[in-house]
Amino acid sequence: AASLKFMLVGAGLLYVLAGLVRRLRGHWNWILAYLYFERVPLAGSLMLVALAYLGVAGPATTRNLLITDRWHQLLILSYLVFLAAYLCSFTGMLIWRLGRYRFGVRRIGYQRLRKYRRSLQTVPFWVLVLPMLLALFKRTLLGSGAAAAMILLGGLLGWLSLQVIELLREKIVDWYRLHRSGPNAVQKLAQTLGSGYYNANTGQAHRGHAMALVTMGFLGIIYLAGYWQLNPKSPLFEVPPFAYVLGLHMILTSLLSGATFFIDRYRIPLLTAITLYSALVYNTTRTDHYFSLYREVLPAPAIAEAVSARLALADSSADSSGKGIVTLVCASGGGIQAAAWTARVLTGLQESIGPAFPRSIQLISATSGGSVGTLYYLAAFDPHRGLPTRPELLPEVIDAASASSLEASAWGIIYPDLLRIVFPFIDMDLDRAWALEQAWRRQLKPLWAQADPQKPEARLPMLSDWMRRTGQGVLPGVVLNATVVESGQQLALSTVDYPASDSSTTILFDRTFHRVYGDSADLSMVSAARLSATFPYVTPVARARYAGGGEGPLLPSWHIADGGYFDNQGVMAAVEWVQAVLKTPGLRARIGKILILQIMAFPDHQQMPSPENGNGWLSALIGPVQGIVNVRTSTQVARSELELQLLKDAYPGKIETVTLSPAEGDPPLSWHLSQNDIAQLRAAWVQLGDGTGVARIREMFNPAETK
Incomplete structure (x- = not known):
């Protein structure tokens, strides 16, 4: 009976997939192109989901990362989860909106989906947030009531931060419009960077980049504050280790998304760019680590x-x-x-x-x-x-x-x-x-x-x-x-x-x-x-x-x-x-x-493990x-x-x-x-x-x- 159910579910999924393939016939070149351009936000999103899973069902090393036993730890992690999920959905949406200008490819379904563009960013956001919040709730040592309150408060602070970012973007854009006597530094930089940054029709930078700059500035303030407040020599307070994982996730998502948006126009693979940069740094600067005698x-x-x-x-x-x-x-x-x-x-x-x-x-x-x-x-x-x-x-x-x-x-x-x-x-x-x-x-x-x-x-x-x-x-x-x-x-x-x-x-x-x-x-x-x-x-x-x-x-x-x-x-x-x-x-x-x-x-554990079914090609690969x-x-x-x-x-x-x-x-x-x-x-x-x-x-x- 279980095998029959599995076969029926599989057949249903194949039918849906076949219908989707037929409807998207003629669009696969553009779809694959956008999947490539969106690889960093997609990888960041998958990483958040994977961290949620590993925090609950993974080895002890990853399970321990999500454990919280104090209210401020759960509050901080909930807040950072909101920011990390927002960053993945925002960068993905920005690449989708500006990709046709930067990369010269058609924007898939833009006119049809334009009125849903807020939902297109909101739905992925919640898809990323909810598994992580559930994992935090499951792994916390606080009572269920206190845990729920801290998660909700962290989400509220995250939402308020996003409103502050949006308000700052509007104020900065309005200020530039009122005080513009000619091309400003941002416009000159956008014009230098070229298509996807500069809109030749309006003579201004694309609006999405203003939001990106404000977001990076807001996160940069948090980052710099952490340098002094969390310095291990004399920290004012301590945050859980997973907060640093989320911080590194946001930094890499930001840097690599920005890098791919720039170099993909020239069809330079990200790995090639990283390798060349690493070689330059290695040969021109001091990269060794030392201990003192x-x-x-x-x-x-x-x-x-x-x-x-x-x-x-x-x-x-x-x-x-x-x-x-x-x-x-x-x-x-x-x-x-x-x-x-x-x-x-x-x-x-x-x-x-x-x-x-x-x-x-x-x-x-x-x-x-x-x-x-x-x-x-x-x-x-x-x-x-x-x-x-x-x-x-x-x-x-x-x-x-x-x-x-x-x-x-x-x-x-x-x-x-x-x-x-x-x-x-x-x-x-x-x-x-x-x-x-x-x-x-x-x-x-x-x-x-x-x-x-x-x-x-x-x-x-x-x-x-x-x-x-x-x-x-x-x-x-x-x-x-x-x-x-x-x-x-x-x-x-x-x-x-x-x-x-x-x-x-x-x-x-x-x-x-x-x-x-x-x-x-x-x-x-x-x-x-x-x-x-x-x-x-x-x-x-x-x-x-x-x-x-x-x-x-x-x-x-x-x-x-x-x-x-x-x-x-x-x-x-x-x-x-x-x-x-x-x-x-x-x-x-x-x-x-x-x-x-x-x-x-x-x-x-020196005894031989109990006999189990082999993993086939996986064993051959990692064996x-x-x-x-x-x-x-x-x-x-x-x-x-x-x-x-x-x-x-x-x-x-x-x-x-x-x-x-x-x-x-x-x-x-x-x-x-x-x-x-x-x-x-x-x-x-x-x-x-x-x-x-x-x-x-x-x-x-x-x-x-x-x-």
């Missing part, structure tokens, strides 16, 4: 020195033999999910076990989001006691690691990065990476200040600060893993100096930060975390330069990318640490058990790319498991490995967590607290209590 002469402490100092401080943790227990933490990558989970596991184990656990940590090797969580956790360490200052500071570590920074990255995309493209000759040091760092700095400052209120320095931690503390034993060794783009090799942003490679150590620790950039180079720890967490395209790959244009030894021109490309689990640094330390006789005798704790940000993407993770996991097993075989009874990961969930791979995501992480840790992994760790530190 500072001058500070302080060599990294040797592993033996750091371990000895840390063991002297950690005398409260020992195994059954009386020797010190050593914990090596490997924190995996995975965006804000990894940052929040790393912070929650480390603080949770400290709350469960006590001071013995943080004091036993000799090394934290972190990658990508795990590096950000590590940054917040270690910033809370007391510089005298070697563990977080006080228990009540631990929830603040979790809150800082869970705080969204996607808004800052989005601000960087639509402001400094976009301005660098549109105005390439303006030398700007700001970019989306700078914006992301500002968001992390705002979260880091309270932790850093509370950890040691008496410390004289007001600056946030530098690599040299943490190297000094590592050498004193009050901070564990830290390796934030990054990747060199040009060679594909690892770059270890390390506070300890690994031994030089020899025949038995074939992994790479010749490429630590100071061996690459020299002992006189220093780096902000926030920048180090950013380099390790250079999430593809959200954060740009960057190369080094001295801060403030300072001078120093010649720096390599390598670009640094996310550490997850090379070692997303952070295991290799731990393996090298064990090799180096256990080959030192004096240290080996002082170390009891070595716990290698793997903090994995995502549930274990190779999908395989390349998936094999990066699977091979790294397999390599890490093999390395750890070989290490355990080399030192029987010496090494224990524990992996802690959420049992379930579909977290986003971005820099934004919803309140529901945060609650799921909290519940996942509570569930793990009763599991075998945490129980094994407790038994190592408190064997008497677990018997």
Whole structure:
């Protein structure tokens, strides 16, 4: 019965389509031409509909974008949805009205449809608005009454804005008419641009462009206000990440619609124009992204020195033999999910076990989001006691690691990065990476200040600060893993100096930060975390330069990318640490058990997926790319498991490995967590607290209590 209904519906649609084709016979050349000229407004319209769908039924990353839990967030998004839909319908209508002048093609059905032209703009507008508003209503955490009120208020503000735009257009046109003593600047510009801009019959610019100029001016004021009001260094208020998506949508719709209206007359493809412009900008201006190095002469402490100092401080943790227990933490990558989970596991184990656990940590090797969580956790360490200052500071570590920074990255995309493209000759040091760092700095400052209120320095931690503390034993060794783009090799942003490679150590620790950039180079720890967490395209790959244009030894021109490309689990640094330390006789005798704790940000989905029907040609099309993407993770996991097993075989009874990961969930791979995501992480840790992994760790530190 279902198949019969499907066939009947399909036959009906084919009949209607056939009738439409017959009625439009002889017009297809013009129809196809206008579809081409309208490609930007059409693409913008489809994008709005797609965003509405993905916000409800898409992956966690897109679903989170539409979540609102405060009234002003829903109000702002509703308002911007109205503006974005208006812009798509207005630009499409403008191209349809002026296309015959600009492109020399017949305007389809203009005389017949002229009296309906307002409806022709209004109907597409509501077709675009309603799905998005329904999606916002479905995804909001506000009550239905409050949500409906905010959506209606946002729509009312949008309608009032359109009335203001129309009023300004009328006032400007009237003013030009009253004060015109000859051709004004607008008319001269329109005449220079030619047909479609200038009406030779009236000697004036076409009226539609006046409306376009006023609309762009109105939106430009909102855009410029956002540059200062939303600056991530000190924002007056925050808007949801989806507001920046809508802002970028409106900017691209405006710029590309204007560009195609101009170049389509000369039959220049948009992609060709963009390619030529990009080549011009690339070859004539500075397009690279940078991270800043500072001058500070302080060599990294040797592993033996750091371990000895840390063991002297950690005398409260020992195994059954009386020797010190050593914990090596490997924190995996995975965006804000990894940052929040790393912070929650480390603080949770400290709350469960006590001071013995943080004091036993000799090394934290972190990658990508795990590096950000590590940054917040270690910033809370007391510089005298070697563990977080006080228990009540631990929830603040979790809150800082869970705080969204996607808004800052989005601000960087639509402001400094976009301005660098549109105005390439303006030398700007700001970019989306700078914006992301500002968001992390705002979260880091309270932790850093509370950890040691008496410390004289007001600056946030530098690599040299943490190297000094590592050498004193009050901070564990830290390796934030990054990747060199040009060679594909690892770059270890390390506070300890690994031994030089020899025949038995074939992994790479010749490429630590100071061996690459020299002992006189220093780096902000926030920048180090950013380099390790250079999430593809959200954060740009960057190369080094001295801060403030300072001078120093010649720096390599390598670009640094996310550490997850090379070692997303952070295991290799731990393996090298064990090799180096256990080959030192004096240290080996002082170390009891070595716990290698793997903090994995995502549930274990290494099992083979259940058999399903194939996707035919779609699998053939995307299969190779999908395989390349998936094999990066699977091979790294397999390599890490093999390395750890070989290490355990080399030192029987010496090494224990524990992996802690959420049992379930579909977290986003971005820099934004919803309140529901945060609650799921909290519940996942509570569930793990009763599991075998945490129980094994407790038994190592408190064997008497677990018997």
